[in-house]
Amino acid sequence: MPYTGTLRKMRVSTNSNHQAQYQLPVGEDLLAMNELIGRSISLTHSGAIYCVHCSRKTNKSFNQGYCYPCMRSLAQCDTCIIKPEQCHYHEGTCREPQWGEEHCFSDHFVYLANTGNLKVGITRHVTDGISSRWIDQGASQATVMLRVPDRLTSGQVEKLCTQYIGDKTNWRTMLKGQPEQQDLIALKHQMLAKLEAELSTISAQKGLQAFAAVDDISHTIDYPVEQYPVKIKSINLDKTPQFSGILQGIKGQYWLLDEDRVINIRKYAGYEVEFDSH
Incomplete structure (x- = not known):
């Protein structure tokens, strides 16, 4: 089922095998991302951005999620x-x-x-x-x-x-x-x-x-990555508000997708999105 809400940077921890574990906050939901490696995912940005501190609607995000006054x-x-x-x-x-x-x-x-x-x-x-x-x-x-x-x-x-x-x-x-x-x-x-x-x-x-x-x-620290990109192509949500593909891994705060695409999730904290997996 799709999840709708504002993004936050992924929460991280490690398991007993020293592998990084990721949870994605979308609104009030917290999604276990390691379980989605190898599956198809999609993300759509509504165009709305909200400050991660004061929740004010803003046209542009600063410092990875803040409005200009904050x-x-x-x-x-x-x-x-x-x-x-x-x-x-x-x-x-x-x-x-x-x-x-x-x-x-x-x-x-x-x-x-x-x-x-x-x-x-x-x-x-x-x-x-x-x-x-x-x-x-x-x-x-x-x-x-x-x-x-x-x-x-x-x-x-x-x-x-x-x-x-x-x-x-x-x-x-x-x-x-x-x-x-x-x-x-x-x-x-x-x-x-x-x-x-x-x-x-x-x-x-x-x-x-x-x-x-x-x-x-x-x-x-080990990371849940099935395949690393050969020639990196960075996804920018401001220019590409919708994308889908196979989640091939996660490292740092980056999703690694098929076709050598990557996206820095932390950069888009406060962005209102719909997320789905298949």
Whole structure:
């Protein structure tokens, strides 16, 4: 039966075999997407878009689901969310101080991940050793490098790491297949050695609690993919409001369809759609 409502990014987890599990929110419904691999699906966008925060109808979506006023006013849409080293709470200019206190002043984890290329990133949550952020980015391997007490410190460490590796996922590389395995633990210690002097400076400024030791554990994540695209063709719902095809896999927040087509579901949060499977 068809499901109608606004889209949200897929909810993710892993099972006992370390395979990514996906659930698609459509309105009030939550659909188990792993079960649909190999089946025909269809998605139709009505043309309506609603802000994921205030539910206001909007002609255009910003920051993956927000209306323009929310994008301009919410702390979660500020530049420092993308560049946490630019956190300005201490300057008294945080858009929403209470939100900042709840989200930015708790433990954060700086990690290394293999998404086809080695990258550095930060996350607030690691459940049973796995961060949902790793799955969202399509990481096949990941390891926590450092635990720090706040978002600003995590951003400062991430910025230091970008002297040597990137901090963004190349989605086209990620979708081309399983990447070659890397020794993330060895790479982690190499990175820590390169940053030893700079990390010592941060520690001297912030005190002994600036960094906490983490175990040397490299996590592997498998994805439900039957076939990867050869020549990627990206679907844009604004230009192609209706499509159908065989769902050949899911990786990151992307559906992989027949005829080498892919779509980034997270990009269309707030879009009103009708979804069906056969």
